[in-house]
Amino acid sequence: MSNVAGFCTDEFESVRTAFTEQVESGAELGASLCITVEGDTVVDLWGGHADPERTRRWGADTLVNAFSVTKTMTALSALLLVDQGALDVHEKVAHYWPEFAANGKADIEVRHLLSHTSGVSGWEAPIEVPDIYERESSTARLAEQEPWWEPGTVSGYHALNYGHLIGELIRRIDGRTLGKFFAEELAGPLGADFHIGGAAQYSDRIATLVPPEYPEFDQSLLPQDSVMYKTLFQPLLDFEMCGTPEWRDAEIGGVNGQGNARSVARIQSLISNGGELSGRKYLSEKTIDLIFDEQVDGVDLAILLPLRFGIGYGLPHAQTVPNVPDGRVCWWGGLGGSMVVNDLDHRVTFAYTMNRMAPGLIGSDRADAYLKAAFAAVRGGA
Template sequence: MSGGFCSDEFAGVRQVFDEQLVSGAELGAALCVTVDGEPVLDLWGGHADPERATAWGADTLVNVFSVTKTMTALCALLLVEAGELEVDERVAHYWPEFAAAGKGGIEVRQLLAHTSGVSGWDRPIELTDIYDTESAAARLAAQAPWWEPGAASGYHALNYGHLIGELVRRITGRTLGRFFADELAGPLGADFHIGTGPEHADRIATLIPPEMPEFDLSTLDQDSVLVKTLTSPLLDIAETASAGWREAENGAVNGHGNARSVARVQSLIACGGELSGRRFLSPATIDLIFREQADGIDLALLTPLRFGIGYGLPRPQTFPHIPDGRVCWWAGYGGSMVVNDVDRRVTFAYTMNRMATGLIGSDRCDLYLKAVFDAVGQR
């Protein structure tokens, strides 16, 4: 059964969460919901390891994969708010080397919305090569786009943080992880890390890789955006337990946190840019998120996706449990997710260690989403 608390109106959500823990569908997980920036539900339970020797505690951390991208997007939006970054400006204005190989016209918004044409690295490249984020960003700057920038989205799976992080570094002189810690995690008291030091190792849950169907990637077009994005480099779940992976400041996929810290930071969006008496973002900056940049079959994931600037936007026909309206969201490989509902000032966050097979969302996450927004609708 779960630890933590929930208000009476969200008791049905706790029941669903407990059912998943008791049935064994979840190994270990955490769920948090905030309304007006304050937690109304903060639950955790299960185990942090496959041997079930360590209970999932209130401060257990886990790699949330692409939920990290929402933290990276927030860093960019902070620079927009400060007048130091313009989403309609060319990337090369801030990062001149990026203009190489026909990329001079690519705009910042296209990086943030996965439409830049630069969704991975030219081969050959190994996963460990991307730990040196400055060197890996330089490789991206030198290569040509894989499709016409702006024509479609192609999910920037592993390199989103290198691209946005290099802009942060060029503008501020700070690495992405340092900027995030200084400007967001620190001020908000959020236990979320982009670049996770060894002092946190004992709190990090072990990921259980998803059971994937047998599939021979060699049967696909090796020059397709899908194959190049997902194999250049290829993600190795076992490697994500290494110190090298954890300590790298990869703002696309290696953020470590829990549902509480994800909800804490992201509720900035749901609350219109102001949290705990401090204004981080203006309404005009929040509005940028909802400027649609792409809506259609994503070239890298072959899934219909709709992107604004920095976040996914609702697409009810594809993701029916994410509410429509001024809502922005994103999910991490294996099932973690965050949803910000600006209309109702609600943030939903879910983290877990038993990974589901889908690249976006999971059946378990759908159950929690439905229960949460059913309860929100009855308030």
Template structure:
């Protein structure tokens, strides 16, 4: 009997086949895949197990840490304020957050935060992972720092602090924390089970992460003044810590969001469906078009990979990276392989979330298999 449940329209049977193969072969431990077209769900599948001991089935409402998929939720939150006329992505960050102007950051614009080009991709040492749970105090530290490169000239992936930076701007404008703003303006109106700061009552639904096996290396051999080292090792992400209630409840907009494929697709369908969903107009075409205003295209200083960022999202890079289609498409992924793709040409959103993490910083073979099956259908190649 298949360990895959949910719904799949006949047109997308290839997605079910690809997902079922990965779950039943054991390549997946537990996972979910969702596809929407014109804001309506055409694929909503889940299967496998929520724990490595295989004692808890992955259920329809299982949640998992989606890591950097959370950044797309932060970006969309910021775009809501742009739509409302309360935020200008070309305005100086210090206009909204005056303390941020310290130490040579007066000219950094909001778009630089949203596109990883601000020069402030992490914290100066010493700092421990738990120090960033207090988002106000951790953001104050960022405001006091100097940028690590000339803002706007290159990207340096804001791996852990993306939500601290943009979230503080949102809080200065609205008086609400990032997690509260996202919940009140997006998650609840859309009935989407995604959380930036998971309520205590929902912690029992969170799947256990199975980290990948990374190659052992000597950190001391890395230049400790490099953007890579300071971004990814100050502090170092600890996967065991990611399973604690403290992590799960913290409002970590860079990498701490918890949801599943259904909730990711539901929220992000606001983009692929032209800004309108559930009978409500969230964004105009003008605001959505900001996403495609390219901010950088080149070698990222923090993750040492070629990346292409618009405002708040990655943009397609033909022949590079995961199976993201070309066109008017915006996307991003989460550490371990979670993915979201918004294809505006075809009004499609694809989402995937899992607990068995793949190695590498961007993408996975499993994510590629599901994306290929999806977009082969969407683009008439099936």
């Protein structure tokens, strides 16, 4: 019996081949892959196993922690408020969240949060992973901090706190928390099985993560005052905690969304399909255009890779993500290799999630294999 299930149109048969090779070889433990064209699904594949013991097959409804792919859901939630006229990306954050003006942050704009250029890419120590589960206290701490660099000048990836910052803006404007807003305004209406918070109830469907193996190193050798250290090591993400009910139930809109490729592609195809799905207009072209308003292009202070950010999404970068095509394209990836790419030129959305995490901060060899096959089919090998 094949370890791969689902369907694929003839035009994307090379994608099925690439996916099947990775699953059957064991390079993938379990994974899902989905592609939409003009909002319609043309590839919906899943395969492998949901646990390292290989006792549970990865099913059609298996979920997994998609890590920073969650940020695209958070950004899209904010863009809904922009489209409604309730949020202005060029307005000061403190206009909506007055406490945020403390300690030199009065002039930080909403677009700086959405593009990782705010100077507030993490929490001042001491901070532990469980501390970020509690919305009120963790966002209050961010509001009290000084920025770690001049806002708007360079990016410093808001690795863990992106959803806390954007989510608090949403709550201040709308009254609902990020998880509830996302569920009621996006996931629910679109019939998408993706969850930011409250996911412990689905634990029987959530795949077990297999973290990458990193060589041991002495953290004390790193400059403790660097943006990189303060962002990525304060707190250091504990993968065992990522499998607990407490983690799954917390609304951590930067990293703890639980979903699969089908749900990611369904929601994000709002972007590639011009803001409309199933006969409902969610976003105007003007709002979508904001995504491509480049805010920064350079080496990121937190993850030390060259990145281009628009408003809410990454933009193509040949050096860092060579298999994300150029053009009117926006994307982002999650720790371990999960990925979503919106190609507006061809009205295509590509999504990939998995439970065997690859080393590195962005992408993986497996993700690259699928991206190459998918966009060769879309663009005729261009």
